[in-house]
Amino acid sequence: MGVECGSDYNGGVGIRRPDDNVSAERHLPYELLALFEEMQNTKEDAVFPYRILCCLHTVGMRSFAQYDIADLFYHIWNLLIEQIPYPSLVKRLRELYVIRLKEYVTCHKCSHIQSRDLEVLTIPLLVRHSKYHRNLPLVSWYWCIYAGSEDHQSFCPKCEGNTAGQKVLRLSHLPRTLSIHLNRISQQKSSQLQKVNRPLSFPSTLDLSEVLDLEQFPEQEHNQSEYQYRLFAVVAHSGTASSGHYCAYIKSWKDQKWYCFNDSSVCKVSWDDVKCTYGNVNFHYGVMACLLVYIQGAGNKGPDIGK
């Protein structure tokens, strides 16, 4: 491989081929870039991501094993952030993907409130069974989690012991990318894992000014477009809790159409096709959304990745 590593990422020149003295365990950013280049240049229908899999093997991830989509995202993210040699690029990626939250726990016994800052890549949403298989619209969930009603056991310094409390999560800033993990795996009494097929509908645009407490951001002046989010990608899973297959629906900024990426096959689909991933209790092995990626900003422009 050539020796083309720059001294730092300058915003215009991307990651290049690694120096020979970069160990094989530190190749993920280079191999990812090489894969994208190969995908653009190949005359074949598809390219095999063999070298990416080798990078993931170095951290114990196996081929042909089913991983939770959020776990996979965190593994790849952590590896990339650890291996990218340019601090300025790491900073830009963090600005683009990291969601900052504030967690508040109010002790039921003494009403003492503890808070801490959290940084996450995905906001988790546990999709629970519903006896009547009722549809769960995404915005109702949003109210639920941010109004907070989850009981949580934690140490209360005032009571000097573990007590039950109410946990509330709030966004502490408006993220550039709002990734929501729809966790449909639930543990049964028999301790077997089961996939929850209950429908969960999600909109193609989200207006957070309708659901957020606007006084929450007093120091920042946000214009209306910063509260607007557009659905950019849906990762969907078909199969059971223990085995299955992932595919992705991504909206093109060029033609504003949705495309389904399923292994080597890429085809144009409609918004109605994307909506088929809401879930359906009569279709146990069907394709169901497990990760939603919303991008900040109104209009039809592509994401602004900053300078």
Ligand SMILES: [Zn+2]
């Ligand atoms: Zn207490």
